[in-house]
Amino acid sequence: MSDTSFEESSFNAKDSEVEEQPLVKNPSSKDEPDVGELSLSGKPAREINYFSVRNVGLFVQYFIVGIVSSFCHGINYEFFRSYLGQNGNMYNITIAAIMLPWSFKIVFGAVHDCLPIRGYRRKPYMALGWLGCAVVATVLFSLPLPEPRFHITVTEEDIRLGNCEKHHDEHRLYRADTEDEYRAHAVKYMALLMLLNTFLVFSDVAMDGLMVQYARLESMERRGRAQTLVYVSRTVGLVFATLVKGFGLNWYKYSGPWCSGLEVTHLFLSMIVVSLIAIPVVLFMTTEELTDERHTIREILKTTWRLLKSTAIQQILIFQIGAAILSSVSSPADSMIMSLWVQPTILMKNVLTGILGNLCFGLGSLAFAHFLMNRNWVSIYGVTVIFITLLNVLVTYLTIYDVVRNQYVYFSDDVSTDFFQGVNFICALLLFVEISEAGNEGLSYALLTTAVNASQALGPLIGNLIGMPFKVSGEGRYLSDTMSDRNIIGVQYGIVFLLNAAVIVLLPLLPPGKAATQALKKNAGQSVVGACVFCVFVVLAVGTSVFASFGLTTFGIM
Numbered sequence: 097m098s099d100t101s102f103e104e105s106s107f108n109a110k111d112s113e114v115e116e117q118p119l120v121k122n123p124s125s126k127d128e129p130d131v132g133e134l135s136l137s138g139k140p141a142r143e144i145n146y147f148s149v150r151n152v153g154l155f156v157q158y159f160i161v162g163i164v165s166s167f168c169h170g171i172n173y174e175f176f177r178s179y180l181g182q183n184g185n186m187y188n189i190t191i192a193a194i195m196l197p198w199s200f201k202i203v204f205g206a207v208h209d210c211l212p213i214r215g216y217r218r219k220p221y222m223a224l225g226w227l228g229c230a231v232v233a234t235v236l237f238s239l240p241l242p243e244p245r246f247h248i249t250v251t252e253e254d255i256r257l258g259n260c261e262k263h264h265d266e267h268r269l270y271r272a273d274t275e276d277e278y279r280a281h282a283v284k285y286m287a288l289l290m291l292l293n294t295f296l297v298f299s300d301v302a303m304d305g306l307m308v309q310y311a312r313l314e315s316m317e318r319r320g321r322a323q324t325l326v327y328v329s330r331t332v333g334l335v336f337a338t339l340v341k342g343f344g345l346n347w348y349k350y351s352g353p354w355c356s357g358l359e360v361t362h363l364f365l366s367m368i369v370v371s372l373i374a375i376p377v378v379l380f381m382t383t384e385e386l387t388d389e390r391h392t393i394r395e396i397l398k399t400t401w402r403l404l405k406s407t408a409i410q411q412i413l414i415f416q417i418g419a420a421i422l423s424s425v426s427s428p429a430d431s432m433i434m435s436l437w438v439q440p441t442i443l444m445k446n447v448l449t450g451i452l453g454n455l456c457f458g459l460g461s462l463a464f465a466h467f468l469m470n471r472n473w474v475s476i477y478g479v480t481v482i483f484i485t486l487l488n489v490l491v492t493y494l495t496i497y498d499v500v501r502n503q504y505v506y507f508s509d510d511v512s513t514d515f516f517q518g519v520n521f522i523c524a525l526l527l528f529v530e531i532s533e534a535g536n537e538g539l540s541y542a543l544l545t546t547a548v549n550a551s552q553a554l555g556p557l558i559g560n561l562i563g564m565p566f567k568v569s570g571e572g573r574y575l576s577d578t579m580s581d582r583n584i585i586g587v588q589y590g591i592v593f594l595l596n597a598a599v600i601v602l603l604p605l606l607p608p609g610k611a612a613t614q615a616l617k618k619n620a621g622q623s624v625v626g627a628c629v630f631c632v633f634v635v636l637a638v639g640t641s642v643f644a645s646f647g648l649t650t651f652g653i654m
Contacts, residue, residue, distance in 0.1 A: 153381025162333020178351040181245030184428030184569035188556035197294040198549035205542025215386040225299025232292040233367035324465035331458035342446025404627035408620035415605035424555025428569040436574040440503035448507035460518025480516035530613040
């Protein structure tokens with residue numbers, strides 16, 4: 097099969113099918129384009145009615161993705177640190193492990209693009225992924241929850257009087273000889289949450305493919321609206337889930353001041369419910385055009401290899417991989433500073449970082465889509481990286497040297513930088529859409545996002561390696577809190593922040609806008625060496641994450 101036919105496959109539906117499931121809103125005619133220019137799909141650019149009953153299901157699903165992802169990998173501090181009492185290294189490993197399935201998006205994208213079920217490339221896989229989420233969440237819900245690792249001295253009289261806040265500090269007193277037992281619990285929950293995340297990614301990749309198909313039908317001026325809308329929908333879901341999590345887990349078992357609240361198992365139950373709701377949303381509120389083409393494994397590999405050999409793809413990959421690794425490097429001291437020096441309540445942590453942070457992230461995404469999308473991406477990206485790093489430096493060192501150890505000041509850093517991270521996030525997504533190919537939307541998009549996700553999983557692990565010589569993952573330095581301890585922690589953070597800021601070195605690789613990206617794609621050459629290097633990197637990155645997540649914890653290295 098030729099490359100041309102493969103690229104055109106996604107929208108080769110019969111005219112009758114297109115008429116039965118219209119994607120566009122046009123007051124005059126379904127077949128008449130709204131805009132004179134051609135879209136990236138090669139068809140006349142169209143204005144898509146995203147809020148029609150047939151199309152709104154995609155955005156409802158992204159809203160549910162926000163809820164499930166928040167409950168799945170947004171409970172690390174509350175559950176793994178505050179409840180199961182894991183140290184800073186284990187905390188970072190847990191983050192990397194639960195996020196690991198996002199490194200396999202390219203595999204799922206290839207399956208979706210090339211193995212349609214009854215003529216559909218996206219919808220069946222969305223439904224299957226949501227069903228898998230519901231099944232794994234059911235297993236998590238059915239597991240008996242262990243008691244908190246910390247001694248809790250709350251009495252019935254305290255509960256009756258609502259006087260549980262005074263027991264907050266006593267959560268740092270571990271039960272004797274429980275480290276191995278609670279590490280086993282942590283690994284068990286980590287593995288199941290990682291499996292649940294795998295099914296979530298399975299659905300998410302199908303949604304991304306459909307979203308890219310929509311985006312490629314838009315004009316150059318409007319292109320980016322689809323990405324912005326879906327990720328704003330996801331952000332709203334994150335905010336909703338954070339409200340539930342913040343108020344529900346804000347009690348003494350999870351280092352909060354209240355005397356009662358939800359257990360983490362209630363969050364697992366919520367994931368069962370919303371995952372099951374997503375299935376009829378896929379079936380009845382999501383539109384996808386039919387295709388009658390299938391492709392062999394050989395064709396899949398050939399197309400993937402052709403994409404990887406493109407020097408345009410390679411340039412984008414170098415930038416995105418480098419930026420993802422450097423910006424995601426974090427210190428194992430983060431969770432220790434938070435729990436031992438700042439001592440935030442679960443409610444305020446979720447309100448400040450979860451609700452306000454996600455709202456700022458969504459506002460940043462909207463700001464880019466409405467005001468910055470057609471401006472110079474290089475300048476925008478560079479300014480945001482510098483601002484984020486400087487703000488992180490200021491708040492972190494004020495906390496380390498006890499100038500101010502206040503939860504509001506500490507989390508104001510996250511809230512402020514989330515706006516600029518939202519700007520950079522949508523900028524990166526637009527880059528992915530511009531460089532992706534018609535017919536291979538899921539595969540192209542997944543190829544690029546796989547590189548980013550595999551790289552982001554390395555960030556916390558690199559942070560662990562930086563922190564090891566300084567011994568900042570245990571509680572000793574934070575409880576003694578001498579000037580020497582503060583200096584050692586500060587030096588370690590200096591290395592982390594230098595790596596975060598080094599993203600600006602990669603900015604010459606970033607195209608300054610949509611037209612420049614299309615020109616880069618048009619004039620791209622071929623490089624077999626670059627493709628081989630990328631394949632080796634992904635294998636090493638994923639292998640490192642797997643070993644760090646399970647090998648190190650199994651053998652007690654971390």
